[in-house]
Amino acid sequence: MYIEKINGPEDVKKLSVEEMTQLAEEMRTALLTRASIHGGHFGPNFGMVEATIALHYVFSSPEDKIVYDVSHQTYPHKMLTGRKDAYLYEEHYDDVSGYSNPHESEHDHFTIGHTSTSVSLACGLAKARDLKHEKYNVIAVIGDGSLSGGEALEGLDYAAELNGNLIIIVNDNDMSIAENHGGLYQNLKLLRETKGQAECNLFKAMGLDYLYIDQGNDVASLIEGFKKVKDTKKAVVVHIRTQKGKGYLPAEKDKETWHYSGPFHMDTGKPLVEEVSEDYSDVTVKYLLDKMKKDPTVVAITSGTPTVLGFTADKRKEAGSQFVDVGIAEETAVALASGIAANGGKPIWGVYSSFVQRTYDQISQDLCINGNAATMVVYWGTVYGMNDVTHLGLYDIAMLSNIPNLVYLAPTTKEEYLAMLDWSMEQNEHPVAIRTPGSTMISDGKEVTKDFSKINTYEMTQKGSKAALIGLGTFYSLAKEVAAEIEAKTGTKATVINPYYITGIDQAMLEDLKKDHDVVVTLEDGILDGGFGEKITRFYGNSNVKVLNFGLKKEFLDRYNVEDVLKANHLTKDQIVADIISTL
Amino acid sequence: MYIEKINGPEDVKKLSVEEMTQLAEEMRTALLTRASIHGGHFGPNFGMVEATIALHYVFSSPEDKIVYDVSHQTYPHKMLTGRKDAYLYEEHYDDVSGYSNPHESEHDHFTIGHTSTSVSLACGLAKARDLKHEKYNVIAVIGDGSLSGGEALEGLDYAAELNGNLIIIVNDNDMSIAENHGGLYQNLKLLRETKGQAECNLFKAMGLDYLYIDQGNDVASLIEGFKKVKDTKKAVVVHIRTQKGKGYLPAEKDKETWHYSGPFHMDTGKPLVEEVSEDYSDVTVKYLLDKMKKDPTVVAITSGTPTVLGFTADKRKEAGSQFVDVGIAEETAVALASGIAANGGKPIWGVYSSFVQRTYDQISQDLCINGNAATMVVYWGTVYGMNDVTHLGLYDIAMLSNIPNLVYLAPTTKEEYLAMLDWSMEQNEHPVAIRTPGSTMISDGKEVTKDFSKINTYEMTQKGSKAALIGLGTFYSLAKEVAAEIEAKTGTKATVINPYYITGIDQAMLEDLKKDHDVVVTLEDGILDGGFGEKITRFYGNSNVKVLNFGLKKEFLDRYNVEDVLKANHLTKDQIVADIISTL
The missing domain is CATH 3.40.50.920 (Rossmann fold)
Incomplete structure (x- = not known):
């Protein structure tokens, strides 16, 4: 196998296009085997195999510096930069993190796990390079789903002013975690359909140069495209069309489910361990769907993670216009909730603890100064939650509890949670956040009679x-x-x-x-x-x-x-x- | 005078175009007189007089709901919605706040003072309207300078998905507080130059309808344009070209200085009270310009408020490429600083306490998890600072001091500040923030010998x-x-x-x-x-x-x-x- 001989990017450069295409197949097989046993981010990596090979063929990492957005798509990069063992051999699966990580390799420049950061971080690398009068390429790789985030859009806007080399690879698989939401995705569609020729172009409107590569899973096309922009003197977007989950039929068919996967049976795609116990997301969606039927002003909001509130595709359909996905755009989610509450609606926004910090200012200014009665539910704010350094749930109390006017509640059981949720949705006085407990959900069947409008009564x-x-x-x-x-x-x-x-x-x-x-x-x-x-x-x-x-x-x-x-x-x-x- | 008879929007509707044009002149005179005595946001209001009159002529506030971004341009709106006395009579000048304020009037829907929030908040009003099956217009008014902020760009992207009435007035005076920065401003320029006809159009690329009004200070043109979009069934951008500071020559000539003004002599434009004492901004720019000459990797960053670090236009010119304004884009400012530090540069970002909270996640994730040695200076984090509810400096300690890895320093004198600043710029171990003291700057002339690398030694x-x-x-x-x-x-x-x-x-x-x-x-x-x-x-x-x-x-x-x-x-x-x- 070729992959066994890849100890760094220099080994990729020795291969022919045919050999690289074979390498891509080997990498996909390794990714699939590892995922089926170990779990991890799936779809994003499968789409980026060829592009990663082509990047390392054309550019010279670590001198040329590649920054991967959210780094869900960083596994192929790790395989080609001295970390292949962690993908080939089960005993080494845990040698690497699921995210880019400078402690692992000089080919990684940041520890990254939140979306929409790559362009701005890459601008920083490029700016320092130019101040030092050094010469090399700085490359940001960003998925289409991450483009809706404020920091990414800010970064694209600023990149045009760098006046120096910057290559922004937009990995367009036409998916976020779930389907994309936002007007800019109409423009990406138009660009895909016109093979990049449409005059109306978001990236050009941001002042950036632009190149379209239609065959984003074809090594030769990618190499040709990347060579064109190598050593560019200004910021350029390379828009590549890829297929999320490419190479594994269940993942190609159901991209949302296969964004991330636990261990599964490779033949069927069925999970090895079926999740049977009810959790706070299940409880929430059940409550909300029922409430939505009774009250047309109830509206659930997500910022790109619909299942945090329990809204799988079928339930989103059931909720209709009472479910809103703003895309990965937490700031807008909070402002939207505040506006809805200000105008007599009953909004609820669900968010992971790790991501609530993406919108401190909006919670303080747009929501709490205005005292609008929106409800936020914070999930996985617990030591029992996600344990990657970029996804910890340990800081939300320190962040939220010191914002004036906010009522932050901590239920201990399912029953308390539902009572708080119902109180919060019905009251008109306070912005409210509810922190679902960690560990296994406790349900004691007790009726909760407490009046939560008596603020701060223990x-x-x-x-x-x-x-x-x-x-x-x-x-x-x-x-x-x-x-x-x-x-x-x-x-x-x-x-x-x-x-x-x-x-x-x-x-x-x-x-x-x-x-x-x-x-x-x-x-x-x-x-x-x-x-x-x-x-x-x-x-x-x-x-x-x-x-x-x-x-x-x-x-x-x-x-x-x-x-x-x-x-x-x-x-x-x-x-x-x-x-x-x-x-x- | 017409203005004396305007007790609400209904009185605007009674006027002819000629009378409204006269009204605009009267309003400008009142604004100028008040500003010369009382101070306040200047330029933004002067440019929006005619547009505000036209809005109230065409639309019916408060049923139609107008949301003003950052609300620097809200004075004319207040004059036409029952609050004219606060602009006409000195004894009533303090009856109103400098920002939109629902406690003052049913024509204001939010307390707003931070930029880039209007589109997302207006989306919320519109969404609630649609859930309730009500019919009226929701209008966001946003200045071009605010467009670079992440929340604004997120909001534009989401607005296309509303599938309901939303009118976004882009008040384009080709200025932020200082000059605009970012690639999107090239597109606004192109649109102005082509009178809105250019195919490459940021707003269309975001999925929005678009209308250009070239004469944004002409009541008749504005009325004609607003009538076209009234009762639109989907989100539309109305791009109006206005002149910041219009009607007062000193403000037309020096838009940056006249964004906000203290009391001044009306004839000369000279301030009534000359600021003579040195402050922390002066000290900072002096230190940095000197340091930049010795070290080409030192780079000062602002997010749209260059003078917070003391960088007036002349000093920006002196710093050249060692000064970066990312536009109103705090998230990108922090990520940029982290990237520069990661690649061996020495970045310093200056920010008001009230705005540092616009970038919690980037400070935590992009900067502190990565442990990059960037320097942040937080100004006006004090009870002695700005005292509008949207601009308080009382929360930054609670926000910043609980983020792991960050070293947040509190100097008590000019000498301690400079010693900390110099230590921070030279060290490679820690992300550092420095909180300049409030009240009058104390300088005791003492040499500071403390080694600040001994973290947490009092x-x-x-x-x-x-x-x-x-x-x-x-x-x-x-x-x-x-x-x-x-x-x-x-x-x-x-x-x-x-x-x-x-x-x-x-x-x-x-x-x-x-x-x-x-x-x-x-x-x-x-x-x-x-x-x-x-x-x-x-x-x-x-x-x-x-x-x-x-x-x-x-x-x-x-x-x-x-x-x-x-x-x-x-x-x-x-x-x-x-x-x-x-x-x-």
Whole structure:
């Protein structure tokens, strides 16, 4: 096999076009085998195999610098830059991350996992090159789906002003994670249909040069095109038409499902492990579809990740105009929600914790200053969520909970979540965010009668003394376990509190605790810095009550083991119990 | 005068074109008189007088809903919607805010002060309208300068998918605050030159319908154009060419200076009060221009506000390619800085506190995960800064200080600032942000010898006992005053600490304080929630040391009086002294 002999781009350059075409097939087979066993981003990589080969044939990485947007399509690049073993041999599958990573290779220039960043980052590399009077190519590779993001559009606009070499490869497979949304995709379609000849051209309108390559999965065509733009003196877009999931029939047919895949049976494409248990996305879509039927002003919004709210293709169809995908455009999603709420609609936006930070300013300015009653649901804000450094769910409390006017809620069970959701959708007073708990969804069947309009009122679920445990969201059950263990070990029955509200403190209850408690303990599923617990600690700063805050250290973790991280952060039940007993 | 009889849009509709043209002149005179006495946003309003009259003539606000981007150009709208007195009579000048404001009028739909939001917000109004099966026009008015912002470009892209009425007025005066930057402005120029006929059209490429109005300061042309798009069934851009500062010669000639103006002599255009004292912007540009000459890899970046770093037009020219304006595009500014640093350059980005929040994700992902040594300088992060609700500088500590890997520094004097700046520009280890102090710049002439690479090492500037005062940035001098007052009143010499580092605690020093201090006091010029003081309080949570945190409440203030706010937040010297003495 050719792939076995590729130890770096220099080995690609030795091959003929026929050999590179064969190499592409071998790489696809390796990608398919690895994906079926290991899982990972699928479709984007399958479409980019030939283009990656051609890039390394024409250009000379790492001197020429290639930046991959969101880096979902970075596996072929890794295979050709000294990391093939991680794709060929099962025992090495975990040697590499799923994203571009400078710690792995000099051929990677940034750790990237969020979309729409490549053009602006590449502009930076190019600008530094020009300041230093160096000469080489800087190349950004961006998928069509990422173009709808504000940073990408800003970057395209700025690139024209660089006045230096920059090559922007637009990998157009006519798909985002789901189908594309936004007017610019009509223009990409027009350009594909006219083989790049249409006068009305988004990229030219942004001041960029432009080249179209129709056969984006043909090595020879790509090489020819890339040679034309090599050493360009200004910014140029190379628009290549590729096929997402190319080479694996189930993925070619159902591009959305195969954007990312867990392990699967190669013959059938069926997942090895069927997900059977209900999760917060399932619960949400069920609630919303029912509510939409009763109320035509209810509208669910996604920014390119429709399934976070549970809206698979069939359910999107069912919701009709009451479901909106703005494309990967979180800023517009929040502003849209604010505008809908301002005009009497009932918007709900679902977002992963890792992506909510893409729209801080809009949450603060467009939404919270205006006090519009939109609902946001934040998923996977938990140590039990995604564990790549670019996709952590540990920072949303620190970010959201310090924005004035926002009510950020932390349910602990399915029932609490639905009660909060329903309250939020019906009220007209507050911008509300709800953080779904991590780990397995707990459903206790209890009716929730709490009136959530009484902002910042906590619930004491067990009245005790000496120690009070305030367990937020995911960690409420941990608080209960700790209390039980303390009682078993010391006979002291601790107080247990479900705070519900992340954004404020229940002053009356906290004041009352001073009477018969020596220590108050907070537990939160996120970083401690700027988080929930510190607000409690500040309240008690001038009192004799001691406060212990449990949560995670402010740091960037990468591909961690949950148990190890919990232990390192003193978050196991035994550690917490020991700390409290030593304080009592 | 006609203007005196305009109590609402219905009065505009009664006028003939000739009368409206006369009205425009009257409005301009009133705007000029008010600006010369009161100050405010100047150029944007002067260009939009005729268009605003035509909008209110053709459309029926508030049923038809007009959303003004950044709302710098909202004064004429206010004059025509029942708020003329605030522009005609000096005693009423302060009756209105400088921004669109639903609390003032049903003709304003959002409180807006940040750029690039109007299209997305208007999409929200339109979407709610369609869900409710109502019929009216929704109009976004956006200046050409705001188009470079990510949210605006996202919004244009999404607007095409609305499938309902939306009119986007692009007010093209060929200027941002300074000159425009970005490739899209070449396209606007082409469209102006071809009177909208060029085939290559950014807005059409975004899937939008398009109409060009060449005479954007002619009431009749505008009325004719607006009538054409009224009740459109899909999103349409109306591109109008206007003249920024029209009608006042100094403003027509120097559009940048006259974007915003303080009070001035009407005859000469000279400011009534000359700014003579040096500020942090002056200090920065002086330092940078000198450094640029010695090191060609130093590059200053702005996102549309060049003077924040002190770069007036002459100094931009002096810096040449070592100064970059990316346009109003904070996300790209941060990514660009990260890319430059990654490739061996020395980038510095200057930004107002209120706008740094427009790029949380890029600071976290593009910059801090990658650990690139870019420098950010945050200006006006202080209670003494801008006091409109949309431009507050109270939240940057809560936002930035909880992002891992970032070193956020708080100098207290000019000398400390320059030492930090120089250290930051020369080091290769950390992304660094520096928060310039508020109030008058203090220069004590002291040589700063501290090694800032020793992260999180505070400086004890006065060793005392019982009480320790940690005064951050602006409030360090307050801490010294409080200490002096406590000593005068009680004889107790308190410890005083300059922490320098916002992002971390000096554990050794804090531990040491436990020996002979009963109370530790923190003072910070920002909100307490998620801020600096809470990190100190958490450290002492499990000790006998009491902690008092002084800072601002988490809330949105609007057009406040500093003294009142300080008092309300218990931030006067006397209040703090009393609190500490009662704790001792």
